[in-house]
Amino acid sequence: MKKEISIDYSKLTKLYYSISEVAQLFDVNASLIRFWEKELALEQPKKNKQGNRLFTLREIQTIQKIYNLVKVQGFKLEAAKSQLSTRKKKEVFKETLFDLSTEDIIIDRLEKIRSKLIQLKHSKN
Numbered sequence: 001m002k003k004e005i006s007i008d009y010s011k012l013t014k015l016y017y018s019i020s021e022v023a024q025l026f027d028v029n030a031s032l033i034r035f036w037e038k039e040l041a042l043e044q045p046k047k048n049k050q051g052n053r054l055f056t057l058r059e060i061q062t063i064q065k066i067y068n069l070v071k072v073q074g075f076k077l078e079a080a081k082s083q084l085s086t087r088k089k090k091e092v093f094k095e096t097l098f099d100l101s102t103e104d105i106i107i108d109r110l111e112k113i114r115s116k117l118i119q120l121k122h123s124k125n
Contacts, residue, residue: 005025007060
């Protein structure tokens, strides 16, 4: 098994990355990423006019999850697929559990930002 790869996402500043760039991040062949994309029924990445795959940071994060499941933890593809499905369901569930206290905190912060912006606007006039 391989060592877990840590990617510094703050250094990834481009909007899209080619499959060769993504493969290089994980030190794997581009064909393995295409294979995972097909076998694990991942979202199809955007393609440019030449038909080359273009990956966003979110898609790279998904590939990192797959890499960790398959290469680091030694999961078989079916088990990795199941894990990804379970994780996705949990993430969706967490997003829908938006309790009132969190909502109140966010509204309070937004109101403070709004008042600061209004103050800035008036101070410039």
